[in-house]
Amino acid sequence: xxxxxxxxxxxxxxxxxxxxxxxxxxxxxxxxxxxxxxxxxxxxxxxxxxxxxxxxxxxxxxxxxxxxxxxxxxxxxxxxxxxxxxxxxxxxxxxxxxxxxxxxxxxxxxxxxxxxxxxxxxxxxxxxxxxxxxxxxxxxxxxxxxxxxxxxxxxxxxxxxxxxxxxxxxxxxxxxxxxxxxxxxxxxxxxxxxxxxxxxxxxxxxxxxxxxxxxxxxxxxxxxxxxxxxxxxxxxxxx
Numbered sequence: 186x187x188x189x190x191x192x193x194x195x196x197x198x199x200x201x202x203x204x205x206x207x208x209x210x211x212x213x214x215x216x217x218x219x220x221x222x223x224x225x226x227x228x229x230x231x232x233x234x235x236x237x238x239x240x241x242x243x244x245x246x247x248x249x250x251x252x253x254x255x256x257x258x259x260x261x262x263x264x265x266x267x268x269x270x271x272x273x274x275x276x277x278x279x280x281x282x283x284x285x286x287x288x289x290x291x292x293x294x295x296x297x298x299x300x301x302x303x304x305x306x307x308x309x310x311x312x313x314x315x316x317x318x319x320x321x322x323x324x325x326x327x328x329x330x331x332x333x334x335x336x337x338x339x340x341x342x343x344x345x346x347x348x349x350x351x352x353x354x355x356x357x358x359x360x361x362x363x364x365x366x367x368x369x370x371x372x373x374x375x376x377x378x379x380x381x382x383x384x385x386x387x388x389x390x391x392x393x394x395x396x397x398x399x400x401x402x403x404x405x406x407x408x409x410x411x412x413x414x415x416x417x418x419x420x421x422x423x424x
Contacts, residue, residue: 201296202270204318206386208378209250215273218251220372224313226257229342233309236340236420238262242308245334247297247327248315252278258311259287266304270296297327306336313344317388324387324394328401335423341403346388347417349410359383362415391417 208214230238238244242262249255249267251274259265259282267290269275275294282290293300297319310331316324331341350358363380367373382388391410398405398421407420 198298199319199323201298201318204320204387205270205296206318208381209271209274212273215251215271215277217371218274218277219253221374222314224253226254229254229311229313229344230258230261232420233258233311233340233342234261236309238309243305244309244311245300245302245307247300247310247312247331248318249278249292250274250315252281254311254313255290256281256285256287259285259290262289262309264289264291264304266291266293266302266307268293268295268300270294297330298323300330302334306339307334308336308339310335310339310341312342314346316343317346317382317386320387321389321393321397324389325397325400328397328403332401332403332423337423339423340406341421341423342419343421344416344418346382346386346415347391347394347410348388348414349391349417350414354414358414362413 202210238258238261240261240263243264244258244262245266245268246255247268249269250271252267255265255267255278267278269278272294275292279292282292295301297316316327319327335341348358363376363383366376366379368375395405398419402424403421404424405419406422409418410416
């Protein structure tokens with residue numbers, strides 16, 4: 186298989202849909218996702234504008250979900266390619282794009298490992314709360330593929346559940362995070378959902394993923410970790 190193009194000509198490539206998380210394939214969950222999760226898209230677009238986003242920019246978003254970031258950035262750039270594997274998420278995203286009359290958004294049913302970039306090199310790639318669905322081997326493959334899609338000097342904005350603590354702290358840190366779950370499933374993440382994330386998904390550590398960035402020629406420009414050590418945000422430039 187050529188992992189740069191996403192061609193599936195061998196049997197060892199994983200099926201990304203099977204790693205997407207069952208909740209993200211559930212229409213009921215998707216219908217209430219925006220009430221549960223505020224992606225802060227205006228602030229994220231403002232950050233990218235500070236980093237050079239403009240009317241001529243080509244943006245690719247991986248794990249576009251319900252399109253909170255996609256519809257916010259679309260009026261600020263030339264084109265957005267919104268990539269996701271979840272049919273219910275894409276249905277919601279397409280409806281938003283149509284309602285807003287956004288003619289510069291391309292919605293693509295694909296994932297980190299299967300999206301084929303047949304456009305000029307991207308100026309920006311954006312991904313929030315999506316890369317953790319892949320085990321670490323496949324994270325590295327995904328990062329290498331994204332680097333090849335970016336122009337030299339282009340930006341990857343990555344925001345995810347990435348643990349910034351050492352192994353002896355795991356029980357306390359994870360326990361404290363799971364205890365923050367709320368009681369309103371329509372608008373809050375419950376403790377059981379946070380436990381599901383830790384048990385069933387593939388969040389990694391900062392000290393494991395950051396060497397991947399270096400190997401993939403993605404230089405850390407900005408790094409921000411939450412006080413609880415659960416979330417990390419990066420601005421990475423393609424070298």
